[in-house]
Amino acid sequence: MSFVHHAIARALPYVPKRxxxxxxxxxxxxxxxxxxxxxxxGLNQAGIKGTLDVLGEDVTTPEQVMGCRDLYLGAIRDIASQGLQTGVSIKLSELGLRFDESLCREVMESLVASAQTKGVFVRIDMEDSSVTQITLDIYRDLRQRYQRVGAVIQACLHRSSNDVAELLQQGLANIRLCKGIYLEPASIAYTAAADINQSYNRLLEQLVEGDAEYVGIATHHPDLVGFAFDLIDQTNLAKSRYEFQMLLGVAESLRAELVARGQPMRVYVPFGEHWFAYSARRLRENPHLAGHILRNLFSRG
Ligand SMILES: Cc1cc2nc3c(=O)[nH]c(=O)nc-3n(C[C@H](O)[C@H](O)[C@H](O)COP(=O)(O)OP(=O)(O)OC[C@H]3O[C@@H](n4cnc5c(N)ncnc54)[C@H](O)[C@@H]3O)c2cc1C
Known part of the structure; x- marks a missing residue:
């Protein structure tokens, strides 16, 4: 199967965009x-919140950074004026993190400041491990001045338990917990699915038992959702302290089941002209995602 995944990932640039x-x-x-x-x-009408994501990462020029900033500023304005129940998710590499850290910090602060005044929440997506530390540093720095901003922790990384402990201790644990989509080396990350799942459950316990400010439980895995459900029940966790989060188009029946049971739900809604490059890059980075494409090709609906 893994050969098939790699083949699909390699072939994607030659497949017609259509x-x-x-x-x-x-x-x-x-x-x-x-x-x-x-x-x-549509999601809001079904009782589901959103988080809006402009597709595109690793920009290379200040002009691209400004283009991205303007898109997010416009989005923040529209979200407030249209009363949409949604936040925004932002990747720091879209704001130039990899070539100009101070520009990235400056632009990110302008976005978070605008979101703060308009009551819109900003989640800083987590990218590959080369930027984990700096992303958390920028998050901590922003949290000194703004409330409506949160970070992401990836269960695949060995360091995550320490990061969670620090954030809890600093009172800054507004966290989306996900497995992590980037392929990381075994020296710093769990690579077996069972180990990543165990790490996910441990981190969720750590966050809930450590009285985290807010936890976004970002997973479609039925066992992890089940574990979270039990934990929420046992600890009597208030609905104001957590939500489930899923990607647009993924595990829609599990999503509907959770919503029907009154669970708070948020869906990640990516859009943008760079959707093809984004899909191709994700596949190159993690060919196992090709499995999802295969499944969806052969079992529609
Ligand atoms: C709201 C949200 C935000 C995220 N933000 C980040 C982030 O900031 N940084 C980061 O590294 N990762 C992020 N991720 C991705 C995450 O790290 C995982 O790669 C992804 O969610 C798959 O893990 P899983 O827990 O759903 O379990 P899996 O075991 O991978 O998936 C369980 C089942 O869900 C379905 N599924 C899962 N993912 C997909 C997909 N992409 N397409 C189609 N079907 C799928 C499949 O049926 C699969 O069998 C985010 C995920 C979500 C839901």
Whole structure:
């Protein structure tokens, strides 16, 4: 199977964009921001919140950074004026983290400041391990001045338990907990699925028992959702302290089940003209995602 995954990932740039879109359209709102607003409105009507993500990462020029900033500033304005129940998710590499850290910090602060005044929440997505430390540092720095910003912890990384302990101790644990989508070396990360799942459950316990400010339980794995459900029940965790989070188009029946049981739910809604490059890059980084594409090609719905 792994050979097939690698083959799909390598072949993707040669597959007609139209065909790739047939598969990707389920996971991506569209090319335009209005596509994302339409999807979020539909989710909101079903009692689900959103987090809006502009696709694109690793920009290389200040002009691209400013373009991205303007998109997010416009989105924050529209979210507030249209009363959409959604936050935004931002990758620091889209704001130039890899080539100009001070520009990235400055632009990120302008976005968080604007979001703060308009009552919109900003989640800083976590990228690969080369930027884990700096991403958490920037988050901590922003939290000195703004409340409506949160970070992400990846269960695959060995360091995450220490990061969670520090954030709890500092009173800054507004955390989305996910497995981590980037392929990381075994020297710093769990690589077997069972180990990552165990780490996920341990970190969730650590966050809940450590009285985290807020936990986004970002997973579609039924066992992890089940573990979280039991933990929430046992600890009597208030609904104001957590939510489940899923990606657009993924595990929709599990999502509906959780919503029907009154669980708070948020869906990650990516959009943007760079959807093809984004899909191709994700596949190159983690060819196992090709398995999802295969499954979706052969079992629609
Ligand atoms: C709201 C949200 C935000 C995220 N933010 C980040 C982030 O900031 N940084 C980061 O590194 N990772 C992020 N991720 C991705 C995450 O790290 C995992 O790679 C991803 O969620 C798959 O892990 P899982 O826990 O769902 O379990 P898995 O065992 O991987 O998946 C369980 C089942 O869900 C389905 N599934 C899962 N992912 C997909 C997919 N992409 N397409 C189709 N079907 C799928 C499959 O049916 C699979 O069998 C985020 C995930 C979510 C839900």
């Amino acid at each position: 065909l790739v879109w047939q598969v990707s359209r389920r996971y991506i709102a569209g090319e335009h921001i209005r596509d994302a607003y339409r999807i979020i409105q």
